[in-house]
Amino acid sequence: MTRFFDSVSGFGVTFSTMFKKPNTEMYPEERPPTAPGYHGRHQLNRYADGLEKCIGCELCAWACPADAIYVEGADNTEDERYSPGERYGRVYQINYLRCIGCGLCIEACPTRALTMTDSYDELVDDNRADLIFGKDRLLAPLEPGMEVPPHDMAPGATDEDYYRGKIAPREES
Template sequence: MSDSTRPAPLKALAGFGVTFGGIFTESITEEYPEVKRPPAPRYHGRHQLNRHPDGLEKCVGCELCAWACPADAIYVEGADNTETERYSVGERYGRVYQINYLRCIGCGLCIEACPTRALTMTSEYELADNNRADLIYEKDQLLAPLEPEMTAPPHAMVPGATDEDYYQGRVRP
């Protein structure tokens, strides 16, 4: 008997048979909220603003990351360092730094544009929220945490160290 000549109740039973047969097969669903699998090694997740080993910020407020972003998701406002208030090694620092994750497409062009390697991407992938305003990350949310040997800026550069020493990684706290 073909499908077109089969009575309607038998068609419904055939559909239920497929559903009933699925009950006894092993589930292939991932248990995401309870079991978090690590992402691939080169996964582009949440951004991070890095620090030098003494705690000064690597971001010099050049705004190249914002210019490179095709989605216009990054906003940077630079300010000048002073001798009494130094936040980064260069003449300037990123006073305001925002990334709008509602717009970010995760392409990584901002990472490539950064001349000081201040901006990198972590493997953190949980960026969902029920409030749109909470998906605009501010500088304090993006900065790498201070390690125990680091001092929170503003503070002076390591005595005797030059900008070049910082950029080449020769400075230790």
């Protein structure tokens, strides 16, 4: 008789949830909000006038324990200026097949060029090469008042003004 009650008590959980209203999530049409401090996809940031913050120092690549970041720096010239300093990141790649989302690259960046967004992007694909994000997919979009690099620094500004955040967006004509 006790074996009978054991088997009936096992169905207790099933019977208790059988008549409850279902909790259906309409994912991916309705995405739930992310938690504060969520480490989403990486983003390369820009200054207010559109110049890139990345100076090609490669510290993020050195800090990455999974060896998921590849940076190749190059020198800015007077004709082509991509960042306010002497150098910029000519090639910047993050391999999301290797990235573990630890955020050590963010801490290593001296100019806050690399941050992690709170957007929930599904990093899945049927092609492995599409999960290696290049600079074209990592750069922050241009905001109003930003100009597409390469262009000169703001008139009268030094690279120190950029690093201190004293640069305003350009006036639209």
